[in-house]
Amino acid sequence: MFTAACLGLALVSTAFGRSEGGARPLTMADVLGATTASDWRTPELADLLYLDLEAGRVVIELAPAFAPAHVANIRKLARQKYWDGLAIVRVQENYVVQWGDPESGNADRARELGAAERQLPAEFTVAASAVAFTRLPDGDVYAPQVGWSNGFPVARESAADGDQAWLAHCYAAVGAGRENAADSSNGSELYVVTGHSPRHLDRNITLVGRVLTGMEVLGGLPRGRGPMGFFEDAAQRIAIRSIRLGSDVPEAERVPLQVMRTDTPAFERLVESRRNRREEWFVHPVGKVELCNVPVPVRQPPPED
Secondary structure, eight states, X not given: OEEOGGGTOOOOOOOOOEETTEEOOOOHHHHHHTOOGGGEEOOOGGGXXXXXXXXXXXXXXXXXXXXXXXHHHHHHHHHTTTTTTOEEEEEOTTSEEEEEOTTTTOTTTSOOOTTSOSOXXXXXXXXXXXXXOEEOSSOOSSOSEEEEETTEEEEEOOGGGTOEEEEOOOTTEEEEOOOSSTTOOXXXXXXXXXXXXXXXXXXXXXXXXXXXXXXXXXXXXXXOOSGGGBOSSGGGSEEEEEEEEGGGSOGGGOOOOEEEOSSSHHHXXXXXXXXXXXXXXXXXXXXXXXXXGSOOOEEOOOTTO
């Protein structure tokens, strides 16, 4: 089964179709239906976070290539069960869902971080030459170049411009909250982009990964009525049952997932199918697409794999 949850799309069919006039233009469903096992990758268990709420499960893939210090601290926090019993404290319409310790600002009542670091360096960018990159042929308002690196939406500068790359604030991106100081985050306060892509936040906050499945769970949570979507009444906060690393989840409880590789001809065809929407419904094919409007598909492995 394929899921395009990271763009809020319905499950896609893998069947090929034909119009009365013969072969119809290539669609995303066609591309997915023609993929082989080599077009997919299985995320490392140590890079997965399982966020369990009463409403359901959210699976996050971490991005150590872009935020190694934050990912290492998040792993420590998950292994210590830091978030278990804490809460989602903010659900802002068309923006973010945020969780952490509601008492983090109170030294007497804040939950202990244990072996985790209290403060981390800002990890807004990495050397572009150090990470893989598949470029989107269309332009971008926020960066000289955009594309994907191992399934994550990415923006970058050329070597001549500074040789910097950074994760982009697309729908389903996961970031680490901070105060005014750039180096004031530690990964204990996390948020997920649940609305229109706030790309103005790029390079201003450390992104640590993206949601693979469960966006429908986050999107269905009650909205906070306070400023910026915070819950004014503590009783309205949404309890976190647990957050665990995939490697710490018993095998029988894991969700088998594969992510479409973004460095293959198949993904290039998928991008092209999104740039040129020529299904019967479309009257005017645009011929281009924004970075955050290209889904990176996630699926459960088919039996033959």
